[in-house]
Amino acid sequence: MNHEFAVQALRHMLRIRLFEERTLEVLMQGKLASTMCHVSIGQEAVAAGVCMAMQPQDYLTSTHRGHGHLIARGGDLGRMMAELMGKETGYCKGRGGSMHITDMALGHLGANGIVGGHIGIAVGAGLWSKLSANNAVTMCLFGDGAVTEGVFHEALNMAAVFRLPVVFVCENNQYAMSLPWSKSTPAVDFKTRAAAYAMPGIDVDGQDVAAVYQAAREAAERARRGDGPTLIGAHTYRFFGHSRGDPSAYRDPEEERRWRERDPIPLFKARALSAGWLSQDDMAALEADARQAMDDAVQFAEAAPPARDAVAFEDVYAPSGAHSAERERQHSTL
Amino acid sequence: MTVMMFRDALRQALREEMQRDPRVFLLGEDIGRYGGAYAVTKGLLEEFGPQRVIDTPMSEGTIVGAAVGAAMVGGRPVAEIMYVDFMAYAMDQLVNQAAKIHYMFGGQINVPMVLRTQQGTGRGAGAQHSQSLEAWFTHIPGLKVIVPAMPDDAKGLLKAAIRDGNPIVFLEHKGLYALKGEVPDGDYLTPIGAARVARAGDDITLISYSRGLHIALEAAETLARAGVQAEVIDLRTLKPLDLDTVIRSVEHTRRAVVIHEAVLTGGLGGEIAARLCEALFDRLLAPVQRVGAFDVPLPANSRLEKLIVPDAARVVQAAHTALSYSRSA
Numbered sequence: 001m002n003h004e005f006a007v008q009a010l011r012h013m014l015r016i017r018l019f020e021e022r023t024l025e026v027l028m029q030g031k032l033a034s035t036m037c038h039v040s041i042g043q044e045a046v047a048a049g050v051c052m053a054m055q056p057q058d059y060l061t062s063t064h065r066g067h068g069h070l071i072a073r074g075g076d077l078g079r080m081m082a083e084l085m086g087k088e089t090g091y092c093k094g095r096g097g098s099m100h101i102t103d104m105a106l107g108h109l110g111a112n113g114i115v116g117g118h119i120g121i122a123v124g125a126g127l128w129s130k131l132s133a134n135n136a137v138t139m140c141l142f143g144d145g146a147v148t149e150g151v152f153h154e155a156l157n158m159a160a161v162f163r164l165p166v167v168f169v170c171e172n173n174q175y176a177m178s179l180p181w182s183k184s185t186p187a188v189d190f191k192t193r194a195a196a197y198a199m200p201g202i203d204v205d206g207q208d209v210a211a212v213y214q215a216a217r218e219a220a221e222r223a224r225r226g227d228g229p230t231l232i233g234a235h236t237y238r239f240f241g242h243s244r245g246d247p248s249a250y251r252d253p254e255e256e257r258r259w260r261e262r263d264p265i266p267l268f269k270a271r272a273l274s275a276g277w278l279s280q281d282d283m284a285a286l287e288a289d290a291r292q293a294m295d296d297a298v299q300f301a302e303a304a305p306p307a308r309d310a311v312a313f314e315d316v317y318a319p320s321g322a323h324s325a326e327r328e329r330q331h332s333t334l
Numbered sequence: 335m336t337v338m339m340f341r342d343a344l345r346q347a348l349r350e351e352m353q354r355d356p357r358v359f360l361l362g363e364d365i366g367r368y369g370g371a372y373a374v375t376k377g378l379l380e381e382f383g384p385q386r387v388i389d390t391p392m393s394e395g396t397i398v399g400a401a402v403g404a405a406m407v408g409g410r411p412v413a414e415i416m417y418v419d420f421m422a423y424a425m426d427q428l429v430n431q432a433a434k435i436h437y438m439f440g441g442q443i444n445v446p447m448v449l450r451t452q453q454g455t456g457r458g459a460g461a462q463h464s465q466s467l468e469a470w471f472t473h474i475p476g477l478k479v480i481v482p483a484m485p486d487d488a489k490g491l492l493k494a495a496i497r498d499g500n501p502i503v504f505l506e507h508k509g510l511y512a513l514k515g516e517v518p519d520g521d522y523l524t525p526i527g528a529a530r531v532a533r534a535g536d537d538i539t540l541i542s543y544s545r546g547l548h549i550a551l552e553a554a555e556t557l558a559r560a561g562v563q564a565e566v567i568d569l570r571t572l573k574p575l576d577l578d579t580v581i582r583s584v585e586h587t588r589r590a591v592v593i594h595e596a597v598l599t600g601g602l603g604g605e606i607a608a609r610l611c612e613a614l615f616d617r618l619l620a621p622v623q624r625v626g627a628f629d630v631p632l633p634a635n636s637r638l639e640k641l642i643v644p645d646a647a648r649v650v651q652a653a654h655t656a657l658s659y660s661r662s663a
Contacts, residue, residue, distance in 0.1 A: 091442075092438065093440035095438065096439055103442075114426055114430045121403035121431060124402055124405070124406070125406065126403075128404040132357075134407075151396060151399065154391075157393065315440065316437055317500050318436050318444040
């Protein structure tokens with residue numbers, strides 16, 4: 001942990017927070033192209049810590065609550081906002097929206113709208129890494145709701161038995177939509193769960209970006225040297241409802257208050273200040289930089305024309321045989 | 335040309351593609367040492383090793399999911415699901431993931447994978463091992479669906495599928511694996527999305543695919559003895575569907591029967607009949623007839639099973655029904 005780490009960690013977390021606050025604003029202004037939008041405010045330390053542990057050649061799979069994962073992986077805020085606003089300059093030509101936001105050139109294999117649906121995809125990316133010896137690790141992020149889906153069991157088992165370079169990270173924000181974690185499963189820690197697959201299981205404070213980073217980095221190193229997958233449970237909290245229009249009536253206000261006291265951004269700022277990693281000036285500069293980046297992003301997105309009607313009908317199929325050149329180009333840009 | 339069985343033609347396609355492209359690999363249950371439940375992959379483990387012929391745990395969802403993921407990052411997976419019935423476990427990976435990824439992510443990435451599985455009756459395998467579920471897959475934009483009936487097409491279409499660059503559902507029929515036929519040697523490709531006229535005739539068109547084609551051909555023989563010349567079309571691919579070939583034939587014969595082993599309700603027969611009505615309403619002399627399985631599950635009893643699925647006699651009867659209409663046009 002040092003100045004460089006702190007700059008990056010705070011930069012990512014601020015950008016995620018500001019992006020999502022701004023997203024809620026433009027959503028209320030009726031500027032988004034879709035009604036589907038899930039924010040991860042409160043969970044920024046998980047996205048930042050996990051993505052900072054990645055190398056350029058690595059892969060990432062993400063969820064319906066995935067803005068933060070793409071931002072921490074280096075996604076362009078303007079193209080992200082353009083995607084949310086349904087512009088063709090958006091990452092998915094304005095066709096994917098918030099839930100499917102993706103930049104494949106960053107090894108980001110997609111934000112996925114099916115809870116747990118991408119865990120098998122992460123295993124496939126890991127399988128190909130092993131077969132092709134491409135030295136890539138796949139970071140598979142999913143929420144607590146995914147843990148109780150059948151594919152979770154299949155995927156972790158297969159990754160473990162093949163010793164694949166995959167790091168499974170449960171971003172446990174305590175609620176699968178409205179169902180609390182304690183009512184989703186009696187096995188609430190991840191160390192126990194991982195033991196069933198004979199893989200290391202780590203429970204980490206998801207509000208502590210340094211702790212998440214440490215756990216993710218160790219797991220990635222283990223995966224990269226061929227020692228197989230790890231299951232990390234990053235325990236965090238969703239400060240807002242599941243989606244727009246969810247007032248979280250099922251949550252205890254006292255519980256919400258306690259978690260909000262553990263907001264990952266002020267927590268990290270205090271720590272960085274006391275450890276001497278960052279000065280007040282450093283933090284003010286990072287804040288100003290993030291605000292400017294966000295203003296630019298909204299401006300970029302608003303200035304772009306809406307997607308052409310034809311975009312609705314394009315790309316149902318890839319041109320036959322055209323695949324390899326396209327993909328190789330993508331990969332050469334990593 | 336070499337005469338070989340349908341399963342050997344499939345194996346030859348896999349072997350040639352694995353030799354041609356080091357990115358091609360196989361994964362599935364019991365495909366390695368066991369050689370595949372229907373012996374399609376027999377010997378490939380010995381030839382290519384465990385890195386390219388991967389025996390997986392019993393995990394259909396993740397077999398398909400892993401194929402999707404590997405395809406996205408550089409592999410050319412050919413996944414085998416032992417019975418199409420087991421696809422019920424894996425539909426999210428195929429339908430919500432494989433079929434959607436290219437479109438949903440703005441064309442940023444392709445999913446060049448082949449999902450091989452087998453379906454159909456003939457072994458008294460019962461309600462959970464005998465269904466014909468092609469209509470599940472044709473309903474999904476983003477998938478291509480291939481249903482070969484002959485050994486040469488089994489080879490040519492499987493090779494084309496592996497090279498296509500899209501998620502492909504390749505449906506074999508368990509009753510055809512031992513079927514023998516001439517198969518071209520070497521790099522033989524059958525185009526995806528092209529039907530074939532399997533038998534020429536002027537009086538009525540019988541449209542089918544997979545094992546249904548053989549029932550249609552048998553019916554055409556019977557009809558010929560009664561003086562009716564049936565044209566028989568092998569669709570070969572259901573999605574994309576080669577409607578041009580179908581319409582060209584029916585425009586000429588003006589009567590049609592669609593035959594498939596899948597249940598009638600929601601089956602391809604309804605789709606093809608509707609398309610023919612749209613294209614040729616004024617030209618048709620009779621309503622398009624459909625011959626499919628009755629809407630019941632399949633019993634684990636070879637004799638009872640035969641009562642449910644189409645046979646040549648039912649096709650002949652349907653043809654005669656179509657021929658019985660006379661309409662001044």
